[in-house]
Amino acid sequence: MTTRRQFIVRLGAFGIALAGLASTGRGARAGDAATAFIDTLGGQAISTLADKSVTDAERESRFRALFLSAFDVETIGQFVLGRYRRSATPEQIAEFNRLYAEDVVRTYSRRLSQYAGEKLVTLGSQQQDGEIVVRSQIQSPSGQKPVAVDWRLSETSGSYKIVDVVIENLSMRSAQREDFASVMSAGGVDALLAGLRKKNPAS
């Protein structure tokens, strides 16, 4: 049972992963631009969450804008489509991009909504496989074991975008690629589009 429990514990990171973006230690250890990017993003997420003067609808649209600017939705989309991308029609690709952007927004809004006072502490960055990895820890106020989150970033002319979130050694884009591949190997790209529509109604 150890294995299963440990597995589940690691997945426990899920609920608070982006929630922990809520950062107060902005720039505390940020010795580089990539780390500062994650710190700033965390600061923006927490201030949006904490701002009681905005309506729920307004907050939702702010998160939408924040996520769409922070995540490289197109690159992640290409990765998770994998080999099926080449056999897809331009219309299917366009529809996928639209649905996938919505999916990213909703997934991370849901995770952020579980925020309960966690702190994001960045631990610096390093180059790895052509990407920049910003290591961070999400510390809970009750002293639970910190959750390790690695933010994998792409860089284009000095500006950064998130291409993967690795929570306690679990790569989200890797899991999603296998998830989507399984759907597409059974029913093609249309099955994936239908699945995304069903998962995020009215999108």
Added chain:
Amino acid sequence: MEQTGDSGKALAIVRGGRSRFGRLVAAGMTLLLIAGAMGGCATKPPASDVEARAEYDKRNDPIEPLNRYFFEVNRFLDYMLLKHFAEIYKSVVPDPVQTGLRNFLNNLESPVILANDLLQGDFGRAKVTTARFIANTIVGVGGVYDFASHIGYPRHTEDFGQTLASWGVGEGPYLVLPLLGPRPPRDLVGVGVDLALNPINWALMAADAEEIGYGLKAADIIDSRAHNGGAIEEVEASSIDFYAAIRNLYRQQRQAAIENRDSGTADMSQAAPR
């Protein structure tokens, strides 16, 4: 002499009852297996479709329909039983008691973790496990308090599946079993060996008190479900094919565990009475 005879008889009755229960479980499992076997095997793409074949090989899930069947059986059992037990446990049992129970159960695992630390030749971690076991058993009142985390010995886990991996044994094809969940052959062997490595199991067997072992296991399962169920529900909410997402995450998690890629920090919320 009379008394010995009586207790022998009582034991025989208990034994009889247990084996009847065992037979029932076995019969149930057989039925499940037969039902599942009718699901058959995954269709292998033709060798001409190189990409599809490569994906199939990487997936390494030749009896996928059967695995999916057991995956759904487990979800159903969770939905019908475990989830409710976990909810009741979480709402009825006071938090400090839950923490104490978790620490107690973790401490009981120490001999197995130590054995696997040693079998992997990791003497540094074996020392930590030994220090933890001694500190928590004595100062931590039989393991109820995780004193060792306070003095710089954070907990880690090891199991024989990981030991086999460190010896170069591959995981084998993906396998989902009723009640056990994802257990590819290497990890399934690991579960069996870990059971045999645990002196507590032998002690309980010698004392003819296996019921205590079942009770501990049940407590372990319910406590785990109570504290970590939300994470699994999040995976379910964020995936389209829940089964495929879990298959990927299981393998990622095992790989990280094998490479000991943990942060090495203690869970201080569990370490002390609140």
